[in-house]
Amino acid sequence: MKEKAAPEKAVPPKQTDMLLRQFIGYNMKRAYLQIQDDMAETLEPLGLRIGTFSALAVIMASPGISQTQLSEVLNIKRSGVVVVVDDLERAGAVQRTPVQTDRRAYALQVTPAGKALWARAEQAVQAHEAALFADLDADERRALQDLLVRAARSGAKHRKGTDG
Template sequence: MAKDMQEITDENLRQFAGYNMKRAFLMVRDDLGRTLQEFGLRMTSFSALAIIIENPDVSQSRLAEALHIERSGVVVLVDELESADLIARNRVEGDRRQYALRATPEGEAVWTRAEAAVHAHEERIFAGLGAGERQRLADLLRRVGRG
């Protein structure tokens, strides 16, 4: 077999947790993207809707902080969610520059259906892990994410 036709291996990289996390994330991201398509959501818009539902009247600045994205990026995201009638952007009394974000009834309904679909997505993705392993993985990732 010609050298360029040999199977490519990545064992040198597989020794690194970060590489394995990246590979796992790419698989999760792709499946999640397909899962959220039917709701007209992407991973970032799903995440933004989750934060807004959990924190009614959150400002755009605080939403950007929570999602770890630039304020300019959150404006595009908020425009997208507002155009889909999933959230409302309301003026904050006494501060003309600030908006309070709140889910609309349609946004609440879409969230409920999308949340159930994402739970099913995670069941598929992590089917090879037992309940204890899933919990351990979630705990470890939360600890790494705090660092």
């Protein structure tokens, strides 16, 4: 199926991305893309995407949050939040409830159905990650978590562009 008399093999495959392996950004991207598709597949049977899963988690943890606040936590624009919340509302998982003190804003709430959905989704993703990172033991996973959080924090602090 792929044995065509080995017609050159000009490239030793182990070294092709040698120059990229030195960069944290490259390894981070590889690792993330590796799990992204799998994650989407895990959530699909629950009617969730990565974006709606994340939003649901945040509203679970912060009932009454506004869409603008949600956009800040998720690091996306308010216009993007609309689509995500529309999706969750259509699925019956969250509700836009009026805010008495500010009639422009909505307080987002997770419905009972949404809470049940979250419980299932959280468990599915936990199982998914346990399987995906089976080659790392608990200590290593903790270490990775810690380093990722600190790397993100360090990155945020030393950015050149906006908000230094």
